[in-house]
Amino acid sequence: MRRQSTAARAGLVAAGLLELAVVSASSSRPRGGPGTGFGAVGRLLDPEARWATRASYPPLDVPKPVAQDVFIVDSQMSGAMGSVLPVRMTVLRLPDGGLLLHSPTRYSIALKRALEAIGPVRHLVAPNLAHWVFLKDWQAACPDATTWAAPGLRGRKQVRDAGLRLDGELGGTEPAAWGGTVELVMVPGGLGFHECALFHHPSRTLLLTDLVMNLEARKVPALLRPVLRAFGMTDGMPPPYLRAVVKLRRGEASRAARHLVSLRPDRVVFAHGQWFERNATGALRRALRWLLP
Template sequence: MTDVTYPPLDVPKPVAQDLWIVDSGPLRAAGVMPLPVRMTVVRLADGGLWLHSPTRYDPGLHRALGELGPIRHLVAPNIAHWTLLRDWQHHCPEAVTWAAPNLRHRGQVRRRMRAGLRLDRDLGDAPPPDWAGDLRQVVVPGGLGFREVAFFHEASRSLILTDLVLNLEPERLPLWMRPLARLVGITAPDGRAPAYLRGAVRLGGAEAARAAAALVALAPERVLFAHGAWFARNGAAALRRSLRWLLP
């Protein structure tokens, strides 16, 4: 039986100084396709933790993170990665929740906000003072309301994405899923965004292409993202291959 995830799950794993990942999942895309999912954690200069695309809440994980620093920021970086925020908000009431542009306008999100979900502040191209000394950010626009905010951790030269790259390892996928994953181009070694997302981002036109070029120009040493095998080395070259469908 295959396991699409990257055990051990729901524990912080060091990547670089003040940078960790937390592997979790699987999620079920369209209710059927199993996907690994990953959170990235940055310890900011003030000692607080910044949680990018929080994965499922786990008390043991919360305790482990608490040993690294207080959780001060919960980041929903695109219009899809927000559904697990509520449990973290309940257990970390002092943390500020940051939302990708347009996220609060989606019908499903508005309904959840009426039920208690908080979106405290919106993200933009300029980093807020809370982390301007630690992280740079770029908004990648698209059509149909899509926005993804990418972050660059200056100290470790690590680029933090969400769904702009999926890099699923075929040997980890169920047999029935492997041909489909190859067909839509989201398999290792140089996966890319799924076809539906590429279509949405292309609607962002020249602005989206410029944003992609800006990400490559950062020359990251590594590229982290939510689904699949992240690029642990030669990050700029791997990113250029994965974003070739968008680059000018």
């Protein structure tokens, strides 16, 4: 710890405090699985199962239109210590009619069929080092789709062990196959972190993943609310450990953040929490206040 910067030490301490808060709000009893019997009746009777549903943004695992050629899919994923996190995929329909899936969520045959009614799935995007865990199922179901990854993802041991195929690494410019309607903005950080933000020019929609997090207090356990508020995670900011990592390359990250705000998006969609549907540019500026002057 003595060799770490002040920002890194603060991030590690904050991460530890957050984990302790999660542990205090967790239960040793599983919500589902063999022998637990959690069907519709179980969800009605069990308060934890009801909370798992309430933490998300139903209807789940179905495409929902938010603008011309822009759709979101709200879903769930496992969090720390058995918690449930809301997670979101954004789908863009490109000029050739094909679909780009940004940060794919859990796969289902029904979801694939619903998306194919909009257009063929042609591009899968893993926009940072964390949001890739559902990609393999989508690759198996859509073998002709091209998988694009954030820098550094290919070298991660977990990715290699999972046998994930990565066709291209995203860099300074967006792939020509995206049809010229999507702008790629790279937000760098330390320890190999990059977030690949996409701006869909026709709809003026900005796609982020973890750079902004806007958890609603009513959707998280009561014991966690004070901690999340203190860390700014109910007011647009990501967890302290991620802020610390990004600030290791603060100059470059600040320039990228200023560019994102200068795009003046009409809406900002991200992976966790309530996305910015109205007054999006002002909300984005506030959420990125830890990077902006």
